[in-house]
Amino acid sequence: MFTSSTAAIPAARDVPRHVAIIMDGNGRWAKQRLLPRVAGHRKGVEAVRATVRAAIARGIEFLTLFAFSNENWRRPADEVSILMDLFLRALEQEVAKLHENGVRFKVVGDTARFPARIRELIAAGETLTAGNAGLTLTVAANYGGRRDIAQAAQRYFAAHPEAAHGPPLAPEALDPYLAMCYAPEPDLFIRTGGEQRISNFLLWQLAYTELHFTDLLWPDFDAAALDAAIASYRGRERRFGRTSEQVQAAQGA
Numbered sequence: 001m002f003t004s005s006t007a008a009i010p011a012a013r014d015v016p017r018h019v020a021i022i023m024d025g026n027g028r029w030a031k032q033r034l035l036p037r038v039a040g041h042r043k044g045v046e047a048v049r050a051t052v053r054a055a056i057a058r059g060i061e062f063l064t065l066f067a068f069s070n071e072n073w074r075r076p077a078d079e080v081s082i083l084m085d086l087f088l089r090a091l092e093q094e095v096a097k098l099h100e101n102g103v104r105f106k107v108v109g110d111t112a113r114f115p116a117r118i119r120e121l122i123a124a125g126e127t128l129t130a131g132n133a134g135l136t137l138t139v140a141a142n143y144g145g146r147r148d149i150a151q152a153a154q155r156y157f158a159a160h161p162e163a164a165h166g167p168p169l170a171p172e173a174l175d176p177y178l179a180m181c182y183a184p185e186p187d188l189f190i191r192t193g194g195e196q197r198i199s200n201f202l203l204w205q206l207a208y209t210e211l212h213f214t215d216l217l218w219p220d221f222d223a224a225a226l227d228a229a230i231a232s233y234r235g236r237e238r239r240f241g242r243t244s245e246q247v248q249a250a251q252g253a
Contacts, residue, residue: 016187018062024193025217043219054223070144091121102134108179109143145203152177
């Protein structure tokens with residue numbers, strides 16, 4: 001388990017250790033080309049492949065992709081069905097390739113609502129890649145940040161019933177019970193598609209994450225776009241509550 005950035009200051013890094021991405025704009029990409037929305041989603045899968053390759057090449061250790069939120073069930077039923085089919089096909093076709101490249105594959109979110117075959121493939125993929133020491137690729141599927149926090153609190157009090165009548169709960173006490181307790185907090189958050197929202201994604205973990213928004217639609221995101229986001233990250237002064245003078249003094253120590 002990793003230490004919360006509100007409890008300890010992470011080491012400064014030239015390349016972000018953990019990048020989290022909201023992949024937005026598949027439908028608009030297709031609409032601009034007078035194509036059905038499914039064409040945008042298929043092209044988006046290609047962008048995922050390219051981004052994984054680029055992350056590995058740049059030494060990023062954790063890559064987390066927001067594929068499907070709790071709220072995405074509100075979309076038209078035919079689009080949800082298409083997304084489920086694409087997810088199924090991606091699991092069938094991509095996990096073995098990830099394993100060959102030393103990638104550890106994980107899924108966070110409530111998978112109980114997914115078809116049985118998808119749940120089986122997720123479990124098999126996580127088991128197959130569990131021992132890999134390369135990039136950890138996490139797909140957030142039927143995930144919501146608020147639900148994550150609520151479930152973490154439920155797990156904590158189930159494990160520590162005496163805490164209900166004890167002193168105030170320290171925020172860091174929930175860290176081991178969050179869905180992504182195995183990963184450090186994201187250093188860099190990217191959202192494509194021009195929107196500037198977090199959209200219920202990793203609400204707890206993004207407390208001190210650097211945010212980068214781009215107008216690029218997700219199917220157009222590539223290694224160059226990732227490099228631009230990393231360049232933006234490098235230009236930030238990450239203070240974690242300190243003054244600029246304190247940060248500069250620490251860097252010069």
